[in-house]
Amino acid sequence: MKLKRSLLQLDFEEKIIFFLHRHPFVFVKKLIVYLGLGALPFLVFFAMKTYFSQVLDNVIIHPLLILLASLWFIFIWISLFQCWVNYYFDIYVVTNRQIINIDQNGLFNRTLSKQPLSRIQDISTESKGFFATILKYGDVYIQSAGAKDRFCFKEIKNPYEVSQNLNKLVRDSLAPL
């Protein structure tokens, strides 16, 4: 389990059925962007060496560029780590009683929302785009009674399978004992 059970505030008898994450490709997309940004100082350096070599020899500009490049690499690396932490803590949990959505936005912003299975009215699935279709990931929207906003399991693996299992769990929770 990737999150401490106490943080999910589960009852003693409550069982975790699914523990869902976003598809790893979602993080890979961000990784590619950050790698591109990380390569930027090298491109700038080679462009300057080719076209403005005298600028690089300047006693003030040269040290400034070194400090800026160093800060840029550190900033990119920390941002990428922050992205991974966000990805790691964006979790959807389905128990035998409720669904829990933990949304991590930055370091100090986490939203934990819960919805009992018995209140779920409608579950729909959406898989949009080339990569989402090929890699089988997509969104699962959960509409519950009385709730203004829909619950959304964003970019999860096998959304159709999750939706079917969730439907079965909802039916079981509504079945008379």
Next chain:
Amino acid sequence: MISIPLYIFLFVYLALIFVSLLYIIFNFYHLFRFGSLEVETVFVSFLFIAILTIIFFCSFQEIIKIDWRQPLFTMTIPSFIYEIISQIQIKMPNGWGNVNLTNQTQ
């Protein structure tokens, strides 16, 4: 003549590094406080620290090559400003004595 040395940039750089280090500490606290100690978490943390150390090491190697004591720019103060300063007399409260900004050794 006032000379501003190049190492003021180094102080700004170090201040920003300090802020980033604080941010990293918060990130790790967050990771181990709310997450569990798994192979994935430990591996990513190790990789993060390893690459960050390489970035710091490479930056340090480049930074030590530079003479940070050379002046960034020099400012020449016009002589009339010295004359104005030398004529300033600050009146202090009773018993404190007056302060004269002219050369005290004369």
